[in-house]
Amino acid sequence: xxxxxxxxxxxxxxxxxxxxxxxVSGGSLNSYYWSWIRxxxxxxPEWIGYVYYTGSSNSNPSLKSRxxxxxxxxxxxxxxxxxxxxATDTALYYCARGxxxxxxxxxxxxxxxx
Amino acid sequence: xxxxxxxxxTLSLSPGERATLSCRASQSVSSYLAWYQxxxxxxxxxxxxxxxxxxxxLPARFSGxxxxxxxxxxxxxxxxxxxxVYYCQQRSNWPYxxxxxxxxxxx
Numbered sequence: 592x593x594x595x596x597x598x599x600x601x602x603x604x605x606x607x608x609x610x611x612x613x614x615v616s617g618g619s620l621n622s623y624y625w626s627w628i629r630x631x632x633x634x635x636p637e638w639i640g641y642v643y644y645t646g647s648s649n650s651n652p653s654l655k656s657r658x659x660x661x662x663x664x665x666x667x668x669x670x671x672x673x674x675x676x677x678a679t680d681t682a683l684y685y686c687a688r689g690x691x692x693x694x695x696x697x698x699x700x701x702x703x704x705x
Numbered sequence: 706x707x708x709x710x711x712x713x714x715t716l717s718l719s720p721g722e723r724a725t726l727s728c729r730a731s732q733s734v735s736s737y738l739a740w741y742q743x744x745x746x747x748x749x750x751x752x753x754x755x756x757x758x759x760x761x762x763l764p765a766r767f768s769g770x771x772x773x774x775x776x777x778x779x780x781x782x783x784x785x786x787x788x789x790v791y792y793c794q795q796r797s798n799w800p801y802x803x804x805x806x807x808x809x810x811x812x
Binding site: 634635636637638649651652653685687690691692693695696697698 | 706739741747748749750751754755760792794796799800801802803804805806
């Protein structure tokens with residue numbers, strides 16, 4: 592059974608860069624896209640971007656200049672960096688598999704506050 | 706960006722009743738539409754993908770259909786565990802997008 596687990600800070604200061612890692616267990620990164628999704632409190636999800644196991648990636652144009660994604664196949668992990676954080680970036684951040692999101696992490700609440 | 710409009714925002718029904726949830730796309734998404742169920746404090750759970758394909762183990766009471774840019778999730782007879790928020794999502798055009806959700810609540 593594939594399992595995903597997000598890790599990173601729960602609190603980020605305005606203007607700082609958020610760094611999150613997703614660790615995949617029970618399966619390989621190979622041959623899949625790996626996605627980052629966020630969900631502001633009480634709202635619907637938003638796709639941040641996805642990274643292929645080869646390292647190629649694509650991010651939402653609404654966030655594109657702020658997003659960096661990478662993979663580490665040796666550790667079975669993929670990562671997200673989101674720069675210039677503001678209060679509007681406060682959300683539950685999820686990692687998930689593919690473009691049909693069949694496996695999800697439990698999510699990590701990231702609050703942007705000084 | 707493709708906008709997915711879900712209706713109604715809230716559906717108030719009793720257990721045993723039929724639920725019909727709609728998702729309309731602002732342009733063609735082919736059949737690349739999925740449905741997710743989300744309960745409080747949980748990640749969304751994939752139910753249906755490619756408009757009508759059910760995930761392994763999904764109860765038969767859940768079904769998906771499409772007509773052009775209109776998509777429907779039907780729950781034939783609501784069970785207590787089905788009361789939740791449901792989202793549609795398209796993967797036809799980047800950025801992939803979600804609808805704003807339909808909450809199915811107990812009447």
